Amino acid sequence: MVTITITLMVPITKGSEAVRATALLALMQLSDAALPIGRHAHAMGLEALLHDRRVTTPASLRQMIVSALMRGAARADGAATALAHDAHQARDAKALSELDARLDLLKLTKPAQDASRRCGSRLAALVPLLGADAVLLHYVGEVAERRTPGHLAVVSGAVAAGAGIGRADAVLVEMRGIAAMILSAAVRLDIVPATASQGMLAELAPAIIAATEVALGTGPDDMECSAAAGLEIAAMRHARNEGRLFAT
Template sequence: MDPWTLLQLADSALPTGGFAHSGGLEAALQLGRCGGPEGLARFVDEALWSAGSAALPFVSAAHAEPARFAALDLRCDASLPSAVQNRASRLQGQAFLRAAAAVRPERVARLGAEAERGGTPGHHAPVFGAVLGLLGAEPGVARSLFLFQTARGVLSAAVRLGAAGPLEVQGLLALARRTGEAVSAATAGRAPEEAASTSPLLDLWQAHQDRLYSRLFRS
């Protein structure tokens, strides 16, 4: 995969809709379950381990075999019973697919047509893996980029929620690298059949999003 395309897909300006989601951080803050730099750092670590156990198996499988995308997408759909999480995954996956097709239509457009034709939900993890696989990214690069965007999404939401400043967030994002590397190594060989949620509190915060009286994010 050429470095230019990789940088473009990693760019926060890529219109994937991630800015509309906090990954449960907004609910956690309002419920008083996350406060200060240490609390925010713990939340990011929790989000990374959760993504590693529940989503990375689908990223890896779709990356290795993009032709299995439809079956993996349906399995991913079944693994997300929470309405809030399921909706967020669909919205971000479909947006990432459209954005990637605009960047490299000759490689990705067919995947979008296949998803539309098959009526699959287009969840973020299998879409991400299949796109990176079609574009020739190394497996480790695909996993790292997925985890990086997970951490960056949470921390970007923290800035807009007033929980941290931009410079403070960059420091936390740099520190999250160690957790991201540990998560990627620990889950590298995990199959989609082994995907599981390992953070019940994070799941509850994400599910609580629709119950907030006032909210800035969709999830």
């Protein structure tokens, strides 16, 4: 009788492979659409732009997403993610709160502030369940007590650093998350089918990477508020509409 043993996977038990696998799993969890932080409720003004017939086609949707990344998020949320990663690595909880306050000033509209704070506070509430060090626990405690705004980019950058995710990967996840959020809203608004949205997300890779590179090279004094004025105005107008599907 012959016994055949099938090895499905090489065990990862110790050393650098275990560290890499742990960080990769954390990255997957942070980028998972099932992460319950409420991002699915936001569309960055897309619903209003659709109502105004300004974004109705795949081409105009793609243009909107690129604008949101390059002119909106890269030097604000993207940079904040990178700098929050740095602050956590330096074990500087005060720097995290200072960065949070700086980003709060750069969120010029109430919809942008509220969305970022709401999603960030929900991620912060998950931190004790995900595992965290003293610096991260102190910071999310400040968020819970409302002593610091708790913007999503700052929380996610600190969480990523604590999980062993690299600085560039943390920012890449944040930039991809913005693109995926808008595309998810576009599917529900029937601008593009779900299958086409996945193709567009793949096509947007160069823009996501470009926004990431801009963010990684942006220092605290170089951070900027969103220059995507059309998106900001659409979000403000959308906030006054009672019959809306999305929060922003």
